[in-house]
Amino acid sequence: MFKNVIVKKPCSRITEGITSSPELGKPDYQLALKQHEAYIKALKSCGVEVTVLEADEAYPDSCFVEDTAVLTRKCAIITNPGASTRKGEIEEMIPVIKKFYSEDCIEYIKAPGTLEGGDVMMVGDHFYIGRSARTNPEGIRQFIAILKKYGLNGSEVTLEKVLHLKTGVNYIENNNMLVSGEFIDKPEFEKYNKYIIPPEESYAANCIWMNGKVIVPANFPKVADIVKKAGYEIILVDTSEFRKIDGGLSCLSLRF
Ligand code: CIR
Numbered sequence: 001m002f003k004n005v006i007v008k009k010p011c012s013r014i015t016e017g018i019t020s021s022p023e024l025g026k027p028d029y030q031l032a033l034k035q036h037e038a039y040i041k042a043l044k045s046c047g048v049e050v051t052v053l054e055a056d057e058a059y060p061d062s063c064f065v066e067d068t069a070v071l072t073r074k075c076a077i078i079t080n081p082g083a084s085t086r087k088g089e090i091e092e093m094i095p096v097i098k099k100f101y102s103e104d105c106i107e108y109i110k111a112p113g114t115l116e117g118g119d120v121m122m123v124g125d126h127f128y129i130g131r132s133a134r135t136n137p138e139g140i141r142q143f144i145a146i147l148k149k150y151g152l153n154g155s156e157v158t159l160e161k162v163l164h165l166k167t168g169v170n171y172i173e174n175n176n177m178l179v180s181g182e183f184i185d186k187p188e189f190e191k192y193n194k195y196i197i198p199p200e201e202s203y204a205a206n207c208i209w210m211n212g213k214v215i216v217p218a219n220f221p222k223v224a225d226i227v228k229k230a231g232y233e234i235i236l237v238d239t240s241e242f243r244k245i246d247g248g249l250s251c252l253s254l255r256f
Contacts, residue, residue: 002048003048006050006065007040008062009063010029011057014027018083046235048210064247065093067089068254072147074150076107077107078097079115080115082132083116113140114139116135118165118251132165167248168181177193177194180202208253218238219238
């Protein structure tokens, strides 16, 4: 069960966020703020305490807090984002993490290692780490060494097509996994109950399990149906403005 969530409000420079889909247009800042508020409301309805950080105008992508840290039940790991325009985001996150974790269990990914939290998928005490354009082998090596120090485990997953591991695969507890595209046939996920996300709704493979309920992006009816049929109560949240800059539901929060 999660007790806490950290989010950060989008800043007005969200229109300058990194994107692989410029054809979707630029995010509407006012609408992004409204959608972010609805996201917070959805999280609160799952019984967690939500820490809402003020917007940081220095970093267009800073609402995607998930990439700055990985918060486990044993330790907090501050990342070193692979995107050069995002590296500084960790500076504001460190003091926030210190409110929840004591200094001796806060660890850091150090250059030349890079790692972004969107590449880390937690399945109990095992962490799958995507080797992506943002997360490099040295970052993965450091991350697994840190996990081992705390009695946790990790393993690498290669990916070619998507930005982050969790862009395409997400664990929703009870051995259930939402898989899309290149992850459907990965041998490492064979042991899970796989729910295949159709390609036209692949964006919505990024759902989040929140204390028994699953938050699903709005306007992806097939995915909503799949998750409901898997036995979950779902909460829909519209993330259209974040999608324009490759952001999904999980990217917008740190859950621990
Ligand atoms: C980026 O490219 O870094 C942002 N525009 C999107 C980050 C999405 N984060 C995530 O999937 N964890």
